Amino acid sequence: MVRSKGSNLTLRQLGTLLTCHTTPGPHTVRGLSEAVGTHKPAISRAVDVLENHKLVRRSSxxxxxxxxxxxxxxxxxxxxxxxxxxxxxxxSGPPPRNVLD
Structure with a gap:
């Protein structure tokens, strides 16, 4: 689970969000299921959660x-x-020396 400012996202939800973000959209459930490598019902549930967190939007x-x-x-x-x-x-590499001291 990934936690971020009040949002607890599963890896599938995060993968769906990152796929939407990094590939040209808009996206369909079918396209996202192929890109993420999971079944359409699982993507629909992930999108439900992401939409509830106002991270994605659905439109006709x-x-x-x-x-x-x-x-x-x-x-x-x-x-x-x-x-x-x-x-x-x-x-980006090791931290500066003063961080380690």
Whole structure:
């Protein structure tokens, strides 16, 4: 489980969010299930949680009323950028000497 400012996300939910953030959207449940490598019902449940946390939004597909489009919100993008920043910091090499002393 990944914890972030009031949001407890599972790895599947985080993977779904990061996929939405890093690949051009909007996305469908089918496309996300293929990208994440899991079944559509699991993606639907992940999107439910992400939508409740206001990290993604669903909208009607204007070209196909049966389909729903999923895209990240400003809050979702900000959370993903925070992960990108912390990854750069954590992989940028050893800490300065004064941190170790």
């Amino acid at each position: 597909d204007p070209t196909d009323r049966r389909s729903v489009l999923i895209d990240t919100t400003k809050a979702g993008n900000a959370l993903c950028r925070g992960f990108e920043t912390s990854k750069r910091v954590s992989t």
